Amino acid sequence: MSQRRVLVVDDEATICEAVAARLRAEGFDVVTASDGPVAVAVCEASSPDVLVLDVMLPGFDGLEVCRRVQTSRPVPVLMLTARADETDMLIGLGVGADDYLSKPFSMRVLVARVHALLRRADRAHETVPAEPAGLAVGDLEVDLVERRVRRGADEIHLTRTEFDLLAYFASRPRAAIARESLLAEVWGWGDGAGSRTVDSHVKALRRKLGGDLIRTVHGVGYALDVQR
Structure with a gap:
């Protein structure tokens, strides 16, 4: 299987760089962005397999990024949020996010969630048996x-x-x-x-x-x- 690509989007450079470095160490091809408009453009240009996306971004927020990305080419999305408000989480799920992590988070957990999203995406593309349809x-x-x-x-x-x-x-x-x-x-x-x-x-x-x-x-x- 070819190397899987992850787009990491966070306007906090320290967090973005740390997440990118850990994912590269795990064997992923990683691209990054630090605001909403650039994230959408990079996603369209690089076709990532997974998107790790912060909610709070300049330009427009991660919810809008998720909505635009899912409209053009659905991709598994792990949202990062500094807020534990369930309303925000439900809005994120409603625009197509698959999972979320609250900051601060464990890098080990983040990597595990990315792998899980990839496994689920792969299963969704597998041939479904004729019975039951x-x-x-x-x-x-x-x-x-x-x-x-x-x-x-x-x-x-x-x-x-x-x-x-x-x-x-x-x-x-x-x-x-x-x-x-x-x-x-x-x-x-x-x-x-x-x-x-x-x-x-x-x-x-x-x-x-x-x-x-x-x-x-x-x-x-x-x-x-x-x-x-």
Whole structure:
């Protein structure tokens, strides 16, 4: 496999250089940018496999960068934020971010998240077996080949991560699934950390699909609980 390219975008030079150096040490080809307009231009010119993107940027912010990038050529995005406000996280997920890390963060965790995003992107491009081509639970239909979702007569537009999470739920309807299992199977994280990531994505799914679909199983995680 050819060397994978990561675009790192952060206006704090120290952080940008440190992240770039660590990723290069891990074998990645790394390009950098320090503001919103340059980030979009570099992304278009270099076609990165993953984008590590700070939220707060000059020019325009990381949310706008993410929105523009996903419109032209979808790419896995790991957002970096100095704010722990869940509203900001939900907005980021809504414009196409796949994951986020709060500053300060561990370089080891960042590298692990980048690898996980690449594995998930690779899986999404693998040939889907003929059976099953889709999943149906109640009035919910999940097309695994075209990666499309319908509820009743309405088509629901989901981000890559939202789709993967919903497909995992739909493959195990009504089963209580632990957050740790979701992190391992959907995100590819082996350490069980990051339950807020699951919670934020579930909240985003509920906003798009309706609050009756995903039931909270207290002390465990969640279950897809569609009525027949």
